Structures are given as C-alpha cells and as structure tokens.
Amino acid sequence: xxxxxxxxxxxxxxxxxxxxxxxxxxKYVFSMDHKMIAKQYLITGIIMAVVGMVLSILFRIQLGWPxxxxxxxxxxxxxxxxxxxIDPSFYMSMxxxxxxxxxxxxxxxxLSGTFSNLLIPLQVGARDMASPFINMLSYWLFFLSSVxxxxxxxxxxxxxxxxxxxxxxxSALPKAMPGSGLGMTLWLISMALFVASALMGGIxxxxxxxxxxxxxxxxxxxxxxxxxFLLTAILGxxxxxxxxxxxxxxxxxxxxxxxxxxxxIFIGGEALxxxxxxxxxxxxxFWFLGHPEVYIIIMPxxxxxxxxxxxxxxxPIFGYRAMIxxxxxxxxxxxxxxxxxxxxxGMNPFLGSVFMFTTLIIAVPSAVKxxxxxxxxxxxxxxxxxxxxxxxxxxxxxxTGGLTGIFLGNASLDINLHDTYFVVxxxxxxxxxxxxxxxxxxxxxxxxxxFGKMMDTRLxxxxxxLTFIAVYCVFFPMHFMGLDGVPRRYYSFxxxxxMKEWLAVNKFISIAAILGSLAQFxxxxxxxxxxxxxxxAPQNPWNSNTLEWTAPVEHMHGNWPGEIPHVYxxxxxxxxxxxxxxxxxxxxxxxxxxxxxxxGDYGTHHGAKGAx
Amino acid sequence: xxxxxTIPSNTFNGQPKKxxxxxxxxxxxxxxxxxxxxxxxRKAEGNWKIFDLPQTFYYxxxxxxxxSITLHISLTNTKKGQVAKQKNFLILTxxxxxxFLIGQYIAWKELVANGxxxxxxxxESFLYVISGFHAFHIIAGLLLLLYALxxxxxxxxxxxxxxxxxxxxxxxxFIDILWIYLFVFLLINR
Ligand code: HEM
Ligand SMILES: [Cu+2]
Numbered sequence: 158x159x160x161x162x163x164x165x166x167x168x169x170x171x172x173x174x175x176x177x178x179x180x181x182x183x184k185y186v187f188s189m190d191h192k193m194i195a196k197q198y199l200i201t202g203i204i205m206a207v208v209g210m211v212l213s214i215l216f217r218i219q220l221g222w223p224x225x226x227x228x229x230x231x232x233x234x235x236x237x238x239x240x241x242x243i244d245p246s247f248y249m250s251m252x253x254x255x256x257x258x259x260x261x262x263x264x265x266x267x268l269s270g271t272f273s274n275l276l277i278p279l280q281v282g283a284r285d286m287a288s289p290f291i292n293m294l295s296y297w298l299f300f301l302s303s304v305x306x307x308x309x310x311x312x313x314x315x316x317x318x319x320x321x322x323x324x325x326x327x328s329a330l331p332k333a334m335p336g337s338g339l340g341m342t343l344w345l346i347s348m349a350l351f352v353a354s355a356l357m358g359g360i361x362x363x364x365x366x367x368x369x370x371x372x373x374x375x376x377x378x379x380x381x382x383x384x385x386f387l388l389t390a391i392l393g394x395x396x397x398x399x400x401x402x403x404x405x406x407x408x409x410x411x412x413x414x415x416x417x418x419x420x421x422i423f424i425g426g427e428a429l430x431x432x433x434x435x436x437x438x439x440x441x442x443f444w445f446l447g448h449p450e451v452y453i454i455i456m457p458x459x460x461x462x463x464x465x466x467x468x469x470x471x472x473p474i475f476g477y478r479a480m481i482x483x484x485x486x487x488x489x490x491x492x493x494x495x496x497x498x499x500x501x502x503g504m505n506p507f508l509g510s511v512f513m514f515t516t517l518i519i520a521v522p523s524a525v526k527x528x529x530x531x532x533x534x535x536x537x538x539x540x541x542x543x544x545x546x547x548x549x550x551x552x553x554x555x556x557t558g559g560l561t562g563i564f565l566g567n568a569s570l571d572i573n574l575h576d577t578y579f580v581v582x583x584x585x586x587x588x589x590x591x592x593x594x595x596x597x598x599x600x601x602x603x604x605x606x607x608f609g610k611m612m613d614t615r616l617x618x619x620x621x622x623l624t625f626i627a628v629y630c631v632f633f634p635m636h637f638m639g640l641d642g643v644p645r646r647y648y649s650f651x652x653x654x655x656m657k658e659w660l661a662v663n664k665f666i667s668i669a670a671i672l673g674s675l676a677q678f679x680x681x682x683x684x685x686x687x688x689x690x691x692x693x694a695p696q697n698p699w700n701s702n703t704l705e706w707t708a709p710v711e712h713m714h715g716n717w718p719g720e721i722p723h724v725y726x727x728x729x730x731x732x733x734x735x736x737x738x739x740x741x742x743x744x745x746x747x748x749x750x751x752x753x754x755x756x757g758d759y760g761t762h763h764g765a766k767g768a769x
Numbered sequence: 770x771x772x773x774x775t776i777p778s779n780t781f782n783g784q785p786k787k788x789x790x791x792x793x794x795x796x797x798x799x800x801x802x803x804x805x806x807x808x809x810x811r812k813a814e815g816n817w818k819i820f821d822l823p824q825t826f827y828y829x830x831x832x833x834x835x836x837s838i839t840l841h842i843s844l845t846n847t848k849k850g851q852v853a854k855q856k857n858f859l860i861l862t863x864x865x866x867x868x869f870l871i872g873q874y875i876a877w878k879e880l881v882a883n884g885x886x887x888x889x890x891x892x893e894s895f896l897y898v899i900s901g902f903h904a905f906h907i908i909a910g911l912l913l914l915l916y917a918l919x920x921x922x923x924x925x926x927x928x929x930x931x932x933x934x935x936x937x938x939x940x941x942x943f944i945d946i947l948w949i950y951l952f953v954f955l956l957i958n959r
Contacts, residue, residue, distance in 0.1 A: 287785035360792040368785040398796045402803030409898065414888035417811070417895075433816045433891050438807055445803070 187297070189289035192712050194296050195275035196607055199600070202267020203684070205303055208310075209258040210674050212251045219243045221667025223649045223660075237315070245648040249318035250336050252646060254310060256321030257344070261351055262306065264454040264592045266299050266358075269393075272457055272599050273362045273386040275607060279705035280380050282371025282722060284715040287364035291357045298354035302347040309343035317344035320646060322443055325418040325436050329410040332424055345408060352397045352404075359390035359397075366390075371704070373724035377481075378743070380703050380728040381474060384481050385460020388488040389453050395492070396449040403442030410434070437502050444495035451588050452491045455555075456484065458595020459526060462548035464728075465602050466530055468701045469545035470537025471739050473729035476529040483522035490519045500571045509568040516566035523559050527552065538732065538739070542699070543617025547598035550625050551591050558587020561636065576646075579639025582632050590628045597624075600684070605698050609710045610691030616683040620676060627673025634662050702728045702742045726758065783932040790936050794943045797906065801947060804902065805954055808895050812958060818890035819959055822952075823879040829872035830952055836865035837945040840914075840938055847934045855934070856921045859914065862941070866911050873904050892959075899951055906944045913937040 188194060215234075218227060219242075226241035237247035274292070278285055286292045309316040318336025319327035323344065331338045366387045370379070406417040410431075418439045419431035467474040474480060496504060496512030504512075530552045539545065561583040564570050574580060597620075604612045638659050643650070650656040650663065697706040704724070708716045722744035730741040735753035747754050811817075843858035877897070887897045917933040925933075 288789055291789065356793075356796050360789050360796070363792055364785045364788040368788050394792055394796045395799050398798075398800035399803035402800050402807065405804075405902065406807065406898065409887075409894065415891070415894040415898075416888070417807075417891055435811060435814055438811055441810060442803060442807055 187293060189285070189293045190712070190714060191274045191278050191286050191289070191292060192607070192716075194292055195271050197296050198267060198270030198274060198299070199607070201300060201303055202263050202271060203681070205258050205262040205267065205307070207677075207681075208307060209255050209263060210677065212255040212258075214671055214674055215243065216248055216251045216255070217667040217670045219248055219648070220650070221664045223651050246318060246335050247315055248648045249320075249334075249646070250310075250316045250340065253318050253320050253336070253344075254306065254316050257317075257348075258306065259589060260321055260450070260454065261348070262299075262303055264589070264596070265355065265393075265450070266351070268454065268592060268596045268599075269362075269386065269389055269457050270296070270299065270358060271596075272382070272461060272603070273358070273390065275603060276382055276705060277362055277365050277386055278369075279606070279708055279716060280383055280703050281366060281369065281374055282704050282724065283365055283369035284717075284721070286361045287369060288361055292361050295354045295357035295361065298350045298357070302350035302354060305343055305347040305350070309340050309347070312339055312343070314338050314340055316340040322440075322447065323407075324443070325407060325410065325439050326422055329407055329418055330422070330424065330429075331411060341411075345404060345411075349401070349404065352401050355393050355397050359393040362386055362390040363394065371721045371724055374743075377478075378724055378727050380460075381463035381477070381480055381484075382457075382460040382703075384484055385456045385463070388484050389456045389460075392449045392453050392456075392488055392491065396446040396453075399442055400446035403439055403446075406442075407439065437499070440499050440502060441495070444498045445492075447498065448495040449488075449491045451584070452487060454588055454592045455595075456487070458551060458592040458598075459484070459555075461595045461599040461602070462530070462551045464703070465544050465548040465598050466533050466552075467729050467731060468602075468699050469540040469542055469548075470534050471540065471731045472533055472537045473731055474529070475532035475535075476525070477727065477729060479525055480529055483525045486522035487519060490515060490522070494519060497566055497568075497571070500568045501575050506568070513566055513568045517563065520559065520563055520566075523555070527556055527559070540699075542601065543612070543614060543621055544598045544602035544699075546618070546621040546625075547594045547601065550621065551594040551598065554586050554591040554594060554628070557633075558583055558585075558591060562587060573642070574639060576644055577639035578635040578643045578645055581645045582635035582639060585632045585635075586628070590632065594624075597621075597680070602699065603705075604684075604687065604691075605694030605710070606705055606708075608688050608691070609694050609712070610687050611694050611698065612687045612691060613683050616679050620679045620683065623676035623679070624673060627669050627676060630669035631666050631673060634666055638662065697742075700738075700740045702730060702740050704743055707742065707744055783928070783935070786932070787935060787939070790939045794939065797943075798947070801899070801902070801951065804895075804899055805951070808899070808954075809958065811891055811895070816890070818892040820883070820885055820892070822896075822955055822959070823876040823883075825872055825876035825879055826952055829869050829876065830949065832865050832869045832872060833945050833948050836862045836869065837942050839865060840941050844934050844938050847931055850927065852921055856918070859918050859921070863911060863914050863918065866907060866914065866941075870904060870907055870911075873900060873907075876900070896955065899955070903944070903948055903951060906947070910937070910941050910944050913940055 183189075185193065188197070215230070218230070227238075228241045230238035230243060231241045234243070234247070237244045243251075274286075277283070315335050317323065317328070317340045318334060319341070323341070327333045327337055328341055331341070366379075366383055406415070409415040410417050410419055414430075416431040416434040418436050419429065419434040420436075422429045422431060463474055463480060494512060494516045496508065497516045500509050500512070534549070561579065565574055565580065565583055600607075601612060601617055604610065639645075641655070641659070643656055643659055650659060694710055696710060699706075704722055707722050709718065724743045725746045726741065726743055728743050730736075730753075732739045733741060733750075733753045736750055737752075741750055741753070747758055839858045840862040843855050843862060846854040846858065877900075880893075880896070885893045885896070887894055914937050917930075917937045920930050920933045
C-alpha cells in the first residue's frame with residue numbers, strides 16, 4: 158500500500174500542536190484528536206445502549222407476564238417493583254428513558270459522533286477537525302448529559318415519564334405525575350446539554366467537509382459516507398435549535414408562570430392560573446426537530462452501508478449521483494413533513510393532505526436508494542463479512558419499515574393506526590433496528606481503523622444471525638397488534654377483553670427480546686476482548702479504496718506522516734476492467750493505471766474538476 | 770511507526786474556523802426562527818393581547834446600529850495595522866453594546882410599568898422571551914469582543930489578531946441585524 162501514498166505539498170490544513178508533549182489526561186481524557194474522540198463517543202454510546210436495552214427487557218417482562226410476580230425485580234428496583242411487579246408509573250418512566258437514550262444518546266450521538274469523527278478527517282484527507290477544541294467540548298457535553306440522564310433513573314421521585322416526545326402538559330406541570338417533577342427537570346437539563354453538544358459536533362463536521370478536503374477531493378469524489386454525514390450534520394444544525402426554542406418555552410412554563418403551552422387545566426379539582434396556551438404549539442416545535450431527527454439517525458447508517466456494500470460486493474456503487482441526490486432530497490423533504498405526526502390533533506384536513514403529500518414523496522428517494530443497494534449487490538462478488546451482513550440486514554429492515562411508513566403517512570389510515578403498536582413496529586424497524594444495524598456494520602468494518610485490531614469473524618456471524626432473527630420476531634408481530642387497535646405506551650393489556658388474545662403474542666415477543674438481547678453480549682465480548690486480544694489489523698483489511706486505509710494503523714496526530722495523500726479518482730473503482738487488482742484506491746494517479754483508464758476518467762467524469 | 774515528529778508545521782489557517790462561526794450564526798438564526806414561528810402560530814389561535822412596544826426600543830436599536838459601524842471602522846483599522854485606532858473603536862463598540870443591554874433592561878422596566886408582565890398573556894411572555902434571548906446573545910457577543918480586545922494588548926501575531934476581529938465582527942453584525950429583524954417583526958405582528 159505504501160507505494161500508493163503520494164507526496165505533495167499540502168496547502169490547507171490547520172494542524173498545529175503536533176509537537177506538544179502528551180500526558181495521560183490529554184491523550185485519553187481531554188483529547189482533541191478526532192480518532193480518540195470517536196472512540197470516546199463509541200464507548201459511551203455502547204454503555205448507554207446497554208442501559209437502554211436493560212430497561213427494555215424490564216418492561217418487556219411486565220408486558221409478557223403481566224400477572225406474575227418476579228422477586229428479583231424487587232431486589233433490583235426496590236420500591237419501583239413492590240411485590241416483584243413493576244409499578245405503573247415506573248413502567249412509563251422506563252419507556253420514556255429507553256426511548257430518549259436510544260434515539261438521542263445511542264443512535265444520534267453514538268452513531269454520528271463515532272463515525273463522523275473517525276471518518277470525516279480520514280476520508281476527506283484532513284489532519285483533524287476544523288476546531289479540535291470545540292470537538293472535545295462536544296464530547297464532554299455529551300458525556301455530562303449522559304451522566305445526568307442515567308442519574309435521573311436513580312432519584313427518589315423517578316425519572317421523566319411523559320414519553321420521549323415530552324408533550325405538555327405532563328412535561329410542563331411538575332405536579333402532573335411523579336416523573337413530571339425533578340425527573341423531568343433533569344431530562345430537560347440533560348437534553349439542553351445534548352443539543353449544545355450535537356450543535357458543536359455538527360458545526361465541526363460541516364466545516365471540515367466543506368473546507369478541509371485534500372487536493373483532488375472534489376465534492377463528487379467524496380465517499381457516500383461523507384455525503385451522508387454532511388447532510389446529517391446540516392439537518393442537525395437546522396433542526397436542533399428549533400427544539401431548543403421549544404424547550405426554552407417549556408422551561409418558562411414549568412418554572413416561571415408563563416402559559417405558552419398551558420390553558421384551563423385542573424389538578425385535583427383546582428384550576429391553575431395558566432390561560433391562553435396551546436399544547437399543539439409544542440408538538441409543532443417538537444416535530445419540526447423530531448422528523449429530521451429520524452433522518453439524522455438513519456442517514457449516517459445509510460452512508461455507512463453504501464460504503465460497506467460497494468466494498469464487499471467488489472463493485473462500484475450503483476448510481477453514485479442518484480445516491481447523493483436522494484440523500485439531498487430526503488434531507489430537504491424531512492423539513493416539510495413533520496405534520497404527519499399530528500394528523501389526529503384536530504389539524505385542518507387540507508393541511509393534513511399537504512403533509513400527507515410531502516410525506517409520501519419521501520418514499521421516492523428512499524426507494525431510489527433501496528434499488529441502488531440491490532443493484533450494487535446484484536451479481537457482485539460478495540464477501541460476506543459480518544459488516545456486510547449487517548449492511549444487507551439494514552437494507553432488508555429499511556424496506557420492511559419503509560413500507561409501513563406509507564400506510565402511516567396516509568392521513569385517513571393514520572386515524573386508526575396512530576398511537577398503536579403499528580407505529581411502534583414501524584419506527585423500531587425502520588429507524589431503531591435499521592440504524593442499529595448500520596452502527597454494527599460500521600463497528601465491524603472500521604474496528605481495524607478504530608483500534609488497530611481485528612474483531613472475531615465467527616462471533617460476528619453468530620451475533621448477526623441471532624440479532625437479525627430476533628429483530629423480526631420482536632417487531633413484526635407488533636404490526637398485527639396495532640392493526641387490531643392495541644395502543645402503545647400501555648402498562649397492562651389485561652384490563653380490556655379485546656387485548657387479551659394478544660397476551661400469548663406478547664409473551665412470544667418478550668422471549669424473543671430477551672434472547673435477542675442476550676445475543677448482544679456476544680458483541681460486547683467480541684468488542685472489548687478484541688481491543689486487547691484481537692489480531693493485529695493489516696493496513697487495508699477489506700481492500701478498500703478510501704483514504705482512511707492509507708493512514709498508518711497506529712494512530713498518530715495529524716493522521717498521515719508527511720504529506721496528506723492526494724485524490725485522483727472516485728472511491729468506487731472496484732473490479733475495474735483492465736486493472737490487475739480488483740480495487741484502485743483513490744490516491745492512485747491515473748498515470749499508474751493506464752490499462753484500465755476510461756476516456757471519461759480524464760474529463761468531467763463524476764463531475765471531477767480537481768481541487769475545490 | 771514513529772508518529773510524533775513527522776508532521777510538517779503549518780501556517781495558521783482561519784478559514785475553517787470562520788466557517789464554524791457562520792454555522793453557529795445559522796443555528797442561532799434557526800432558534801429565533803423557531804421562536805418567531807411559534808409566535809405567529811400562537812397568535813393565529815386568537816386570545817392575543819395587543820399593546821405598544823416600549824419607546825426605549827427605538828433608542829436601543831439606534832445604539833446597536835451605531836455599534837456595528839464602530840466595529841466596522843475598528844476592523845478596517847485592524848487590517849491596516851493601526852492598532853491604536855483598532856483598540857479605541859473596539860472599546861467604543863463594547864460601550865455601545867453595554868448601552869444596548871442597559872437600554873433593553875430599561876425597556877423591560879417600561880413594560881412592567883405599563884402592566885405588561887412576563888407571566889401574562891402569551892403575547893406578553895413572547896416579547897420578554899424573544900428580547901431576553903437576544904440579550905443573551907449580546908452578552909456572548911460582548912465576550913467575543915473582549916476576547917478580541919485582549920488580543921490587541923497581548924503578543925498574538927497580526928494574522929490571529931485579524932482572525933479574532935473577523936470572528937467577532939461576523940457575530941456582532943449578525944446580532945445587530947437579528948435585533949432589527951426581531952424589532953420589525955414585533956412591530957408588524959403585534
Ligand atoms: C417511507 C418513509 C416513511 C414514511 C412515509 C413515514 C411515515 C411515518 C408516519 C406518518 C408516522 C406517524 C405515525 C403516527 O404517530 O401515527 C411515523 C412515525 C415514526 N417514524 Fe416514520 N416514516 C418513514 C420513514 C421513517 C424513517 C426512515 C424513520 C427513521 C429513520 C422513521 C421514524 C419514525 C419514528 C421514530 C416514528 C414515531 C415517532 C413517535 O411517535 O414516537 N420513519 N412515520
Ligand atoms: Cu416523521
């Protein structure tokens with residue numbers, strides 16, 4: 158590989174500070190190196206994922222066996238599970254914190270934080286982020302916010318319990334229910350820090366991609382991962398501040414007597430002074446973030462799988478341009494569909510049909526992406542690495558979950574489906590599981606770049622198949638429950654006759670969920686063991702084209718010794734006819750590959766215009 | 770691989786960091802877009818109190834516009850290497866900024882005197898939240914200006930001096946224009 162590394166004068170990097178001495182603190186704790194920050198994000202994300210997973214198992218126990226008592230629950234949860242049965246309000250708290258942790262802490266910060274940090278500088282050819290200091294701050298704010306969120310589980314009055322969407326009035330009135338007090342306050346503090354962290358991270362990613370690409374890396378020579386991270390960051394920078402605005406108003410309603418969201422409320426027969434507010438206003442502000450947020454979660458996963466599928470199918474990605482255009486289309490559209498979460502709030506039916514129209518259009522770019530994945534796989538020389546399996550698994554889940562989105566996007570069908578298990582099935586498959594699969598794919602694929610070691614492949618296969626089967630067993634049956642009208646966020650299904658027939662299904666789901674979560678320990682074992690005991694990683698284990706595989710395996714400040722490699726071609730020259738190897742890294746000049754060059758390679762093919 | 774000593778030393782390049790400032794401006798703009806959209810949506814629902822904006826807002830608007838002008842003069846002098854003039858106009862800018870803050874406070878007192886309270890009708894609350902959140906940005910802007918001012922007395926080189934000034938100028942002009950937008954918005958949408 159090293160003969161591919163070319164040397165030129167490097168005109169644009171703002172790296173300074175390569176010569177200072179490193180202490181333990183500056184290397185492992187307050188590190189400003191993007192690779193270390195990526196690892197910090199990943200490990201914090203994994204810990205939060207375990208917390209979220211344990212919560213889900215606890216409430217699945219309640220759902221699967223609503224009439225039985227489990228003494229170990231009382232030992233574990235104390236007063237929240239007296240007599241071995243989970244307390245209803247603590248059930249709501251666990252659902253809320255589970256959702257919040259998974260959506261924000263694992264699949265937003267854990268996913269983007271890890272892979273944008275690791276890959277943006279390495280794949281565009283930069284020494285580090287635009288502002289390493291802000292990058293460090295971003296991680297530590299995230300850390301603090303994780304600690305506060307986790308701590309809120311332990312407080313006397315219990316954590317927030319109004320759902321991850323924190324609709325007022327439950328979130329606005331500290332007296333509304335146990336979780337509305339201190340628990341909700343901690344939730345708000347934690348999320349305020351989280352938003353600040355996400356903004357700092359996102360701003361850095363955008364600036365780095367737009368300003369610090371190496372010579373030759375034009376926008377249309379960037380790997381699709383980078384396009385996905387860039388658009389994800391743009392969505393974050395545009396939508397998180399709106400949530401912040403909504404939350405500010407909520408905080409004033411909670412503590413300072415304003416009435417933005419509150420009106421004519423009675424607690425215990427007593428009228429509150431609040432007058433003139435509108436709870437639907439909060440929903441608008443929340444979902445203006447909330448919908449882009451779901452794409453903030455899925456887009457990095459889509460980018461990761463584009464890269465992994467092309468590499469492991471040993472084929473150029475099908476429709477590179479179309480992939481970029483659909484990502485841009487999805488990003489744009491995601492700002493004008495938020496109303497589909499509010500079809501049943503008494504929205505004007507005409508407005509409802511506008512939101513329905515924009516929502517259904519999103520299916521078009523999503524379908525384009527799906528077809529391109531399948532076309533890339535078609536007749537490829539597929540290498541079934543664990544990363545590849547997870548990437549293919551993502552495609553499967555994205556199709557399954559995308560189809561149900563079309564049902565939900567229909568304003569009249571949604572009258573039946575809203576707030577049922579159908580929605581739970583939809584978003585767990587299309588967002589939760591698909592993005593989680595993208596994250597696993599990314600970890601298996603870039604582990605050699607993160608830790609300089611290889612993960613165990615056989616354990617990876619076990620992990621994949623068990624997880625894949627479990628996900629379908631857990632979430633697929635939920636569609637039918639939802640069609641039957643079983644509501645989401647319910648403590649007990651035993652109080653209504655029509656739900657009783659679903660008890661057996663619930664038991665099945667709970668068992669599948671427990672087995673599926675046990676399978677995650679295979680991953681955890683593999684992950685942590687390989688850090689110390691894994692095989693040493695070769696320079697380019699997957700014979701990949703992108704720049705990160707030209708950097709030394711051993712991490713160093715500034716990523717490359719000497720000059721940053723220049724880029725001469727797009728990242729998907731796999732199995733190019735006429736070339737003896739089945740891959741040509743981006744930093745190999747055309748002059749070295751005369752036998753395989755195509756007429757288009759010299760001109761405006763892929764829109765390349767040399768340096769930006 | 771010996772890593773620590775092989776990096777070429779580079780010259781300072783402020784471009785990516787300047788871009789960071791622009792992106793920060795964008796996100797802060799989205800925050801106000803959120804607040805003002807919420808204002809419009811809420812107002813459309815009726816039960817909306819109509820009242821006059823405090824007279825003081827006209828004076829504070831004049832102050833903040835003036836401060837942008839003085840900051841611009843300071844920046845042009847920075848680029849010409851006229852450190853003394855840079856410093857004087859920078860100090861003037863900071864004083865005008867402080868004046869703006871005090872003015873906003875006086876405007877709030879005027880509101881209270883007129884019976885407009887934070888916890889009243891959402892129309893009243895919105896006015897306090899929007900102007901208060903803007904004032905918060907002014908405080909941040911003042912900190913940036915002080916940072917630039919500190920640069921004029923320490924030994925940082927001219928490139929960094931200009932860089933700090935440019936960063937502060939981007940942000941300060943933004944919060945100036947932002948206030949004009951908010952003021953006009955509030956005047957139109959009472
Ligand atoms: C074909 C594309 C899609 C369509 C048409 C669609 C449509 C919808 C609709 C209409 C709802 C609201 C259902 C209700 O509450 O009654 C919904 C909920 C949801 N969708 Fe999708 N969706 C699509 C793709 C996605 C993707 C890609 C993600 C995430 C990556 C996602 C994540 C979610 C989440 C998290 C919820 C539930 C929010 C909550 O109430 O807690 N959706 N979807
Ligand atoms: Cu949505």
